[in-house]
Amino acid sequence: MDMQVKKKLGLKEKYALxxxxxxxxxxxxxxxxxxxxxxxxGIKIHDWDKWEDPFRLTMDSxxxxxxxxxxxxxxxxxxxxxxxxxxxxxDARYINAMKIFLSAxxxxxxxxxxxxxxxxxxxGGVGPQVACQxxxxxxxxxxxxxxxxxxxxxxxxNGIHDWKYMNDRLWYLSVPKSFxxxxxxxxxxxxxxxxxFSFEYVLTNLVFVPFVSxxxxxxxxxxxxxGFSAQSDEARHMTLGLEVIKFMLEQDPANLxxxxxxxxxWTWRGVRLLTIVAMMMDYMLPKRVMSWKEAWEIYFEQNGxxxxxxLARYGIKVPDCVEQIKKEKDHLSHQAWTTxxxxxxxxxxxxxxxxxxxxxxxSSKYPDTFDKYYRPRFEFFRExxxxxxxxxxxxxxxxxxxxxxxxxFTEPDDPTxxxxxxxxxxxxxxxxxSDHCQHIFEHEPEKYVEAWLPVHQIxxxxxxxxxxxxxxPDFNPIASVMKWWxxxxxxxxGDFAGSEDEKNFAQWxxxxxxNT
Amino acid sequence: xxxxxxxxxxxxxxxxxxxxxxxFGDKPAxxxxxxxxxxxxxxNLQYRPTWDPEHELHDPGRTAIVxxxxxxxxxxxQYYYGAYTLARARQQESAESSFEFVExxxxxxxxxxxxxxxxxxxxxxxxxxxxxxxxxxxxxCADGYGTLITQPCMYHAMDNLGVAQYLTRLGLLxxxxxxxxxxxxxxxxxxxxxxxxxxxxxxLVTQDWFELFVAQNFVLDGxxxxxxxxxxxxxxxxxxxxxxxxxxxxxxxxxHGETRRWIDSVIKIAAxxxxxxxxxxxxxxxxxxxxxxxxxxxxxxxxxxxxxADVLATVDQSFNDxxxxxxxxx
Amino acid sequence: xxxxxxxxxxxEESRHIVEALLEDNPTAVVDExxxxxxxxxxxxxxxxxxxxxxxxxxxxxxxxxxVNLITLSGHVDEDEDEFRxxxxx
Ligand SMILES: [Fe+2]
Ligand SMILES: [Fe+2]
Numbered sequence: 001m002d003m004q005v006k007k008k009l010g011l012k013e014k015y016a017l018x019x020x021x022x023x024x025x026x027x028x029x030x031x032x033x034x035x036x037x038x039x040x041x042g043i044k045i046h047d048w049d050k051w052e053d054p055f056r057l058t059m060d061s062x063x064x065x066x067x068x069x070x071x072x073x074x075x076x077x078x079x080x081x082x083x084x085x086x087x088x089x090x091d092a093r094y095i096n097a098m099k100i101f102l103s104a105x106x107x108x109x110x111x112x113x114x115x116x117x118x119x120x121x122x123x124g125g126v127g128p129q130v131a132c133q134x135x136x137x138x139x140x141x142x143x144x145x146x147x148x149x150x151x152x153x154x155x156x157x158n159g160i161h162d163w164k165y166m167n168d169r170l171w172y173l174s175v176p177k178s179f180x181x182x183x184x185x186x187x188x189x190x191x192x193x194x195x196x197f198s199f200e201y202v203l204t205n206l207v208f209v210p211f212v213s214x215x216x217x218x219x220x221x222x223x224x225x226x227g228f229s230a231q232s233d234e235a236r237h238m239t240l241g242l243e244v245i246k247f248m249l250e251q252d253p254a255n256l257x258x259x260x261x262x263x264x265x266w267t268w269r270g271v272r273l274l275t276i277v278a279m280m281m282d283y284m285l286p287k288r289v290m291s292w293k294e295a296w297e298i299y300f301e302q303n304g305x306x307x308x309x310x311l312a313r314y315g316i317k318v319p320d321c322v323e324q325i326k327k328e329k330d331h332l333s334h335q336a337w338t339t340x341x342x343x344x345x346x347x348x349x350x351x352x353x354x355x356x357x358x359x360x361x362x363s364s365k366y367p368d369t370f371d372k373y374y375r376p377r378f379e380f381f382r383e384x385x386x387x388x389x390x391x392x393x394x395x396x397x398x399x400x401x402x403x404x405x406x407x408x409f410t411e412p413d414d415p416t417x418x419x420x421x422x423x424x425x426x427x428x429x430x431x432x433x434s435d436h437c438q439h440i441f442e443h444e445p446e447k448y449v450e451a452w453l454p455v456h457q458i459x460x461x462x463x464x465x466x467x468x469x470x471x472x473p474d475f476n477p478i479a480s481v482m483k484w485w486x487x488x489x490x491x492x493x494g495d496f497a498g499s500e501d502e503k504n505f506a507q508w509x510x511x512x513x514x515n516t
Numbered sequence: 517x518x519x520x521x522x523x524x525x526x527x528x529x530x531x532x533x534x535x536x537x538x539x540f541g542d543k544p545a546x547x548x549x550x551x552x553x554x555x556x557x558x559x560n561l562q563y564r565p566t567w568d569p570e571h572e573l574h575d576p577g578r579t580a581i582v583x584x585x586x587x588x589x590x591x592x593x594q595y596y597y598g599a600y601t602l603a604r605a606r607q608q609e610s611a612e613s614s615f616e617f618v619e620x621x622x623x624x625x626x627x628x629x630x631x632x633x634x635x636x637x638x639x640x641x642x643x644x645x646x647x648x649x650x651x652x653x654x655x656x657c658a659d660g661y662g663t664l665i666t667q668p669c670m671y672h673a674m675d676n677l678g679v680a681q682y683l684t685r686l687g688l689l690x691x692x693x694x695x696x697x698x699x700x701x702x703x704x705x706x707x708x709x710x711x712x713x714x715x716x717x718x719x720l721v722t723q724d725w726f727e728l729f730v731a732q733n734f735v736l737d738g739x740x741x742x743x744x745x746x747x748x749x750x751x752x753x754x755x756x757x758x759x760x761x762x763x764x765x766x767x768x769x770x771x772h773g774e775t776r777r778w779i780d781s782v783i784k785i786a787a788x789x790x791x792x793x794x795x796x797x798x799x800x801x802x803x804x805x806x807x808x809x810x811x812x813x814x815x816x817x818x819x820x821x822x823x824x825a826d827v828l829a830t831v832d833q834s835f836n837d838x839x840x841x842x843x844x845x846x
Numbered sequence: 847x848x849x850x851x852x853x854x855x856x857x858e859e860s861r862h863i864v865e866a867l868l869e870d871n872p873t874a875v876v877d878e879x880x881x882x883x884x885x886x887x888x889x890x891x892x893x894x895x896x897x898x899x900x901x902x903x904x905x906x907x908x909x910x911x912x913v914n915l916i917t918l919s920g921h922v923d924e925d926e927d928e929f930r931x932x933x934x935x
Contacts (some may be wrong), residue, residue, distance in 0.1 A: 009688075011925050017696060018681045019690070022647035024704060028717040037567050054922055057909065058610045059678035065912045067605030072913075084524055109554055110663075114574070117670055118567075118658035120653055131678065133654055137670050141597040144551035148598075151550055155528035162534035168559040178562045184573055185563040205917055208851065209882070216881035224881050228855050234914040239922045289880060307847030308572040310921075395924040452560045484883050486534065504529075512524045 013055035020049070023126035034405075043259075044252035048125030051247055054239035055131075062134065066141070066513040073081045073145060073229045080222040087512060090159075090218045090286040092505035093496050096349040097215075097284035098223065099159045100276060102150040103348060106143040106174040107167045111180040112195055113139035119188050129239045132192075132506050138233040142226075149226040156508075157501050159493075160346040166348060169463070170485050171454035172276075174404045178451060183266075183355075185447070189248065190262050196241030198266035204234055204302045205220045207277050210295040213385050214285045231444050242307070247313040256315050264319040265443075268436040269326050272403040280438075282298040282333035282362065284353065291365035292333045300325075321436045327412045330366055334374040339408040341381065342393035345478075348487055350496035353382050390495065396455045400446055401430040402437035409433050425449065523563055539587075546782035548594040551625075553587055556663050565810075579726035581793050586662030588785050600671045604678070607767055611682065614763045615689070617760075623760030624690060625825060631756045634802045638748060638819045640699020641709050646680035646738070648716040652732040659725040669780055672733065674772050677769055677777070685763045708818050717823040718807075726786070727800050735804040738838070739812055741772040743831045748819045774781050780842055787843040798844045805846070806833065850920030850931040852892050853884040857929070860914040862901035870894050882916055891920070891934035 007015070025491045026034050033063045038045070057065075079085070088457045089095065095355075113136055120133035132480035154160045167173050183194040185355060212227030248255045278292040310512045341351045354362065359378060397406035411417045425445045432438040457463050458481055461470055465483035482489050491500055531537070532545035535554045561572045571577055576586060595603070618624060624632070653673035660666040675760070687695045702709050722728045745768045753761050787794040809832055816824040836846055852867070867885050868874050869879070870892050877884040880924035885891070898906045908929045920931035 009693075018684050021684075021696060021700070022643055022680050022819070024700070026717045026720065027704075028648050028714040029721045033721045040566070040889075056924070057912075058681050058682065059674060060612070061909055062674075063601055063604040063678075065909065067601045068913050070601050074598060084526065087524065105593070106555070107557065111557070113670070114556070114658060117654055117666075120673070121655035121658055126647070127656075128553065129651070133650070133670075133677070134671060136657065137674055140667060140670065141601075143555065144547075144596050145557075146597070147550050148547055151532070154533060155530055156526070158529070160531060160533075164533070164535055164554055168557055174560075174562075175562075177557065179561045181557070181573055185565040185567075187566055198691055209917055210879075213879045213882055228882065228916045231917050232912060235915050235918050236912075238917070238919075242921065254930065303851070306850075306919065306933055306935070309848060310933045313934065350538070356702045366535070447563055452562045457560075508524060508526045511526070 011056055011468050015053060017060065018058050019053070019130045020051075020126040024246045035122060037118075037188050038124050041250060041258070043255050044246070046123060046251055048127070050186055050250065050414040051125050052125040052243060052244045053127050054130065055236045057134065057236075058279050060324065069229050069232065070141075072493045073225050074148075076225045077152075077222050085219075085221060085511070087505070087509050088151060089221045092394075092501055093350070093352060093503065094220065094284065094286050095153055095157050095352075095505075096159070096496065098150055098153050098220070099157070099292075099349040099413060100161055100280060101223075102146065102153075102160045102163050102282075103166060103170070103173055104276070106146045107164070108140050108176055108180050109143035110148065111184050112224050113137075113463065115141060115180075115184045115195060119192060122188050128240075128244065131243075135196075135233075135237050135240060138237070141233065142230040145226045145230065149222045152222070156504065158488065158499075159350075159364050161488075161492075165486055169454075170348060170487070171458075172343075174452065175276070176273060178404050179269055181261065181268070182447075189258075190239065192244050193259060193262040194269070194471065196237065197245050198263060199270050200234060201238040201241045201267075201307060204231070204238075205272045205273060205299045205303065208234060208275060208293055209289055209299065211277060211281055211285075212279065214287075214289045217287050217289050218285055220314060228459075233420050233482050245311065245316075246314070249311075249316070253315075260316060261443075263316065264321065265440050267319045268321040268434075268440065269403065271321070272433075272437070275332055275405060278333035278337035279340065282365075283337045283358075288361065291321065293363075293365060296329050324412045324436065328409070330369040330372070331410065331415055334362070334366070334370065335408050338374065338377055338381075339393075339406060340396075342391060343406075344494050345392060345489070346482070346487075346493065348485075348492045350494065350499050350501065352496040353385065365424070369415065390439045396458060398431055399453050399455050400433035400437050401451055401453070402440050403433060403462075404453060405433055406434055407431070419460045546594070548591075548599065551596040552591075552663050552667060553619070554663075556661075556666070561699060567641040574661060578659045578661065579724045580796055581761060583789055584758075587664050589662070589665040590670050591664065593783050595610070595671055595773065598654050605769065610648045611767045614766055615685065617690065618760045618763050619698075623763070626756045627760065631753060635749075635753055635758055636687060636695055636699065636763050636821070637692055637702065638744065638815065639683055639761075640695060641706075641712075642740075642744065643680045643687070643696070644703045645712065645716055646683065648720060649732055649737065650676035650680065652719055652728055656725045656729055662765055665782065667685075668679040669729075672778075675771060677823070679771070682764070682767055686761070689764070708814040711813075714813060715807055715811040719766050729782065730797060730800040731804040733775075734783055734839075735801055735835075737772070737810045738779070738835050739808050739831055741768065741824060742760070742834070743812060743816060743828065744819070745769045745772065747827050747831065752820055780835050780838070783839075783844070784842045794843060798846065801839055801844055803846055805832075847889045848920045848933045848935055849886045849888055850885055850918070852891065852893075852918040852931065853882050853888050853916040854911075854914045855916060857882055859902075859916060859923065863898055863911060864899040865901045867891070867893055870897050872927060887931075890930065892931075893929040894900055 025031065060338050116132045116136035116139060120129050120136050123129045123132055166178060186194060208231040210229050212224055215227060216224035225495040240496055245259065281292045281295060308316065340347060344351045359375055363375065381391050399406055407418055407420060408418050411419045419434055421431050421435060421438040423438055423441060430441060432441060463484050466471060468480040485495060498504055531543050535546040537551055539553060556574050558574065561574065565573050650673045653676055655667045656669040657673065658664045660669060684696065687699065696743060703713055719731050722731060740754055749762050749765050749767065783797060787797050809828065813828055818829045821825050839846055851863045854863060864883055864885065871887045876904055877886060882883055895906055895908050908924060918931060923930045
């Protein structure tokens, strides 16, 4: 910006001229026709001009800084790929974490992109519109940089060859898919509380900071770079999420109960979604930076709670579910990993029994629970495997109608008892993993009866490969479903030990060490 | 253990993702392809959107245009985020040096007062028109179907905002905050600007996103950019000592030329798909073109005086030629 | 009092930013993690443009921090000269 203007106008004034000054009140068309989505959720906004811009990036600076980030990122990805950087990761088991990442996360980013585009169009003031638009374009960046970074793993390892197709079908991927489709089907205000506040501010740090730092620790420079590079945009997004919530609460006291309900709902939805990240941190990083529980304490209990303390002046309360979340942090990752281990034939990544060192590490990080409840389970799995009777859960699991996670969570006060909740609605029975998922359902049953639950769909015969005849005498339903998922049995799924991935990695690494 | 991995030559198991193999055959894919094709969810969508319960979350039925494959709309520029941002960063750098150059050489001082006033009178209200374009393109990204077409709409929206911001800088350089106020006042109340504002407000309530694409990107900006930036700024102002202004709007001219290739390809592909599409596109183009020419004529009058009618007719004619080349018969 | 924090990628440029942060915020605590450095400060934090410029020996636009930033926590308030983070509790 030129010096003459700089002397006259401060950053804030200048930014206001570059954004909110561009808008106008329509007079040839009705305001409610131009902005038709602002009223139906019951949120009252009296003065959009009271909006405070969180970050003040004009397009020219945006292009400049983002291009610089992109240049750095792609230079590292290129170097990582050209130098066979994938052989530098600590251990090929690690790559399975990247398979989950690609299977689940770019689709979330993509829906965030489209969802924020909707808000960029439909928010009622230029300030929040521009902030949402920048987030919309950032989110497609995240989606694409993740695909581009992980693409090279697909060339050398199994499981993610058809990630996008699987994302719309494979059983466990309905968890992230339904989470974001749920948010995107909400009105603009709930969407931004769900994603901008609960998800971005309270939860994404857990994915992108300790986990990505862990990726770096395990030699994956490509992932480290896209992860941190994405999170730097996230810093802007979190600030937007916080600004929005303050704005809504300051505009009208009647907004408080609505906002509180959304925070309660989306904190719980988000925490359930992160179950899989808990497992990735505790079980899938061969070298560990910190346990899930430690990361949780830093980023949720300390940081998240500072946020709630800050918002207390508006009357916002810490969501009730936090009590249960506190109890679950000692259990979550272990319950998830044992579930996936037992479901190994049906997943697009490999599982394994932790080594003795790893079991000891888990004992030391989870002194109150691991030896008591989970180590015996792994010892049992190991005995079975050694006998040649690798443990597999023979049943299709019951899924929670809301979070769509199999019933794997235990009662908050009894870690030996799987939690089940059940509700009847319009003559049908619906099942839940927890009180909180049940309450979410009871509040909006019309929405959640529409859920596409993979297990139900399989049982109804909607997930068999084209051309397979379920009435044929030799029909194998599981094989047919796998074919429909595009899951290559014997390559994509099952144990890491003995897998093609394990063999190839060892062989390629061997070539490297003997060549030099 | 330090190992030299560069020396290892290993054969990959596969070239790229299966969904790209199904489209393009078994060969390595470009970053544009990996980042764009099929990445919008298109099966087993959950929950009806509360803001549009008639449709699914992503639904091709939000426009009357029908395509067998919505991934037919390959962007000739092959912009994914990285390619797009790098291209704009380069343009931004050259715009930056133009602003510096114009200032340091005092190029604007060569303009007489009347020319300066005319430049501002015509350009300042267009900040608001660019904001309307931004909202529309953002909406197309939200409502559209298939990443190949929604993605460039989002980039286009950010470009529209960039144009509004370059115009703002220009206003602050040639004038001050009151200059922007005057432009705003004209946009809101000056009779010459009301037809255009009415038209822009009508686009803001247009429901069919593909029609909106035709109205905003193809027709309105297809007439406005040549009229304002080629005819008025580059020719008329330039001839009256306004070369400085034309340096400051170089981004707009270059951008229009670049994005036109994409817009043309969208119209051409949709029209070639079916006679029904072609009929719809023709009808939309005809209606919006009529309205846009009418809305632009008082502005042309203000900008170009006596020659306005002729210039506008030329702009209109070359727009019609462009439409004809794309398969529309107006 | 809650902590605000800012985390940056570990590299040459952010080394200067971290030095500036430590100078501008005497109560800051540095937490080094693989590939990143996190600065925690009780209550509020400030980064001054002039301090960074002094460390880097060149002009610095506070928005340049975007390039090396990983995450932050607290309310943001920035102008040409200062970047501030704070909690109101
Ligand atoms: Fe993101
Ligand atoms: Fe649940």
